[in-house]
């Protein structure tokens with residue numbers, strides 16, 4: 247059965263064999279023809295076309311097919327309400343970023359979107375203006391401030407801002423087993439569209455790599471590291487919801503982020519403040535150094551493409 251030798255490629259497959267393979271693609275595609283939802287039909291027909299094209303192009307072996315099933319099974323087994331292996335898989339394949347690119351076309355001067363990631367949790371604590379999201383998370387204090395405006399510069403009052411980040415050790419609260427809620431919160435812009443809060447300075451961290459996605463990264467000589475970042479999700483009536491991060495200028499992983507999330511416009515100056523530098527809100531940090539960053543957010547209207 248030399249036709250199925252790996253690496254031979256579809257080009258070397260005899261015409262009769264190619265016809266049988268195409269016939270199967272046609273049968274599977276046709277099996278969806280009674281789908282009532284036209285979008286579902288389109289998705290399934292395109293999925294069949296691309297999946298079969300992939301199988302035929304690489305001449306997938308039965309052993310490789312079994313390995314793929316085992317991989318997906320392991321991804322399912324490690325996934326629960328705190329660990330989401332499938333988002334990690336989507337992220338490291340660039341599928342998350344591609345979906346974001348498709349659905350968030352650049353619109354005038356609106357802030358760019360990036361990956362959502364697996365660590366957002368509904369029901370974060372509300373933070374008063376100038377409050378601290380750290381809630382005991384380790385890390386250097388970081389003052390974050392800015393505005394939320396529309397694309398013409400008009401302030402957006404009472405916009406909901408969700409923020410979340412890893413601690414100094416590179417872990418989100420949900421990665422600990424003690425049920426802590428830390429380094430996440432939500433707040434609202436004031437009447438002038440302004441916001442401000444304390445967080446901890448972002449540091450690089452590896453995406454969870456003790457599961458099947460980690461094995462895949464290792465087998466393909468890829469690093470699990472993400473560039474330092476702070477997650478934002480901003481919602482306001484009449485505007486497209488923005489899911490994004492801000493990144494730290496000078497971070498060593500900006501050019502090799504494991505999930506392809508970095509965009510130049512989201513790389514900001516986090517300015518170091520030596521111990522003793524007065525804080526914007528008079529908070530006494532004693533002999534601790536701190537940093538500050540300004541992130542002015544521009545939301546596109548709901549009607550934007």
Ligand SMILES: [Fe+2]
Pocket residue numbers: 363365411412475477
């Ligand atoms: Fe993250």
